Amino acid sequence: MDGQIDNADWPLFGWVDDVRPALAQASDAGRPVVLATLYRVEGSAPRGPGAQMVFDGSAASGYFSGDCIEGDVASHAARVLTDGEPRHLHYGAGSPWIDIRLRCGGALHILLERILPDDEALHELLRHAAERRSCQWHSDGTMRRVSAQDGALLTLTDQPFYLARRYDPPRRLIVSGGDPGALAAARLGALAQFETYLVRPDGPSSPPPFPVAGYLREAPTQALESLGVDRWTAYLGATHEDHHDLGGCLAALRGSAGYVGMIGAKSRAAGRLAALEAAGATREELDALHLSPGITGLGKSPWEVATGVVAEIMQALNPAKERA
Structure with missing residues (x-):
């Protein structure tokens, strides 16, 4: 040297x-x-x-x-x-x-x-x-x-x-989905130094065209079980299919993930909360869920939405906010 x-x-x-x-x-x-x-x-x-x-x-x-x-x-x-x-x-x-x-x-x-x-x-x-x-x-x-x-x-x-x-353990982001918004969130997460996993149930056999720590083609509940969840993990459900996203969110909440969010219109929030409650989610778990997540006012393009979501995840997982 x-x-x-x-x-x-x-x-x-x-x-x-x-x-x-x-x-x-x-x-x-x-x-x-x-x-x-x-x-x-x-x-x-x-x-x-x-x-x-x-x-x-x-x-x-x-x-x-x-x-x-x-x-x-x-x-x-x-x-x-x-x-x-x-x-x-x-x-x-x-x-x-x-x-x-x-x-x-x-x-x-x-x-x-x-x-x-x-x-x-x-x-x-x-x-x-x-x-x-x-x-x-x-x-x-x-x-x-x-x-x-x-x-x-x-x-x-x-x-x-x-x-x-x-x-602390490396910050980890698990994104489920395969539309442009989900891919933008995974791409930004990887660029932001998150250990990023993309989950796409029955997705293409070829991996995404950008670096990620892992690509899984199974249901979010299975992916979360195999990867494990802890307070340094963020989960973002973005398949837009409730039978996938709700199961992933419930598994992440029960694993005490540091951030759990689900992309979707605000008009779907009440129905999603009711479905999670029926599946056994507690009031404390539901209060920790971010529906229609992200910082508002940035725009609605995939990169704008993803930027707001990743920024919100950074705030939630910021180690400076933890034990002093």
Whole structure:
């Protein structure tokens, strides 16, 4: 690693928010990487405490400032990768590097630590993600461990330095349907870094013409049973066939999904609620259901409707709204 980032002119690496896939890829290839964690923010900043980047050779994932400091962080990461010594970086107000300015006027404090491919804590972190369980990453920059306990996104002690960073399971979006609106929602979900599954009962044998985590041709109830549902999962019923969408919504509600919605006209809401109640849905479950979901006023084209729905799902699954 030479401190240069590939494609720095077009920093698409900043689209990455969950660095675990980058850590897993490097570990599988037998490569050490540098994990950078933003642990303190003073004043205004584009990212909050807990934001992370991974430096793997000349490749980077994640971002802190939107191009103000990433190149310099990469230079320090190259030295950490070589000597294994953790480093604490301070940018902005009070920083020793007066030539590196933050446009927002705040200050950022970042820990760099080298992670070897056989690091036991790394493999525990990835195991928890695969099993869709929250965990805490504990590190002083040299010694690391992972615990199954819950907590705030980031907790910190200064003397001696020690941080604990919470990781939740990857956000997941399950869309059932095959019309332009359903496909737009699945496409936007995948672009927005959701682990996205498209469910299309008896759909075409060929997969959708855009990347998704999985394509299932079975009924939504069967798909949800095989995939599993948890509070980091969103389900959107968009087949427009109640015998599919109602069953999928009921299964998602009973699995305590973080978001459950069903596309359709408002005039159909009363009948759908009555059908769900007759199927055994509780009042609490019905109150959690989003009928005619999405942010209003964006328009009625497939992309406009999908944008409003995905934005509403983001709000519902936003980890910052969870445990503090």
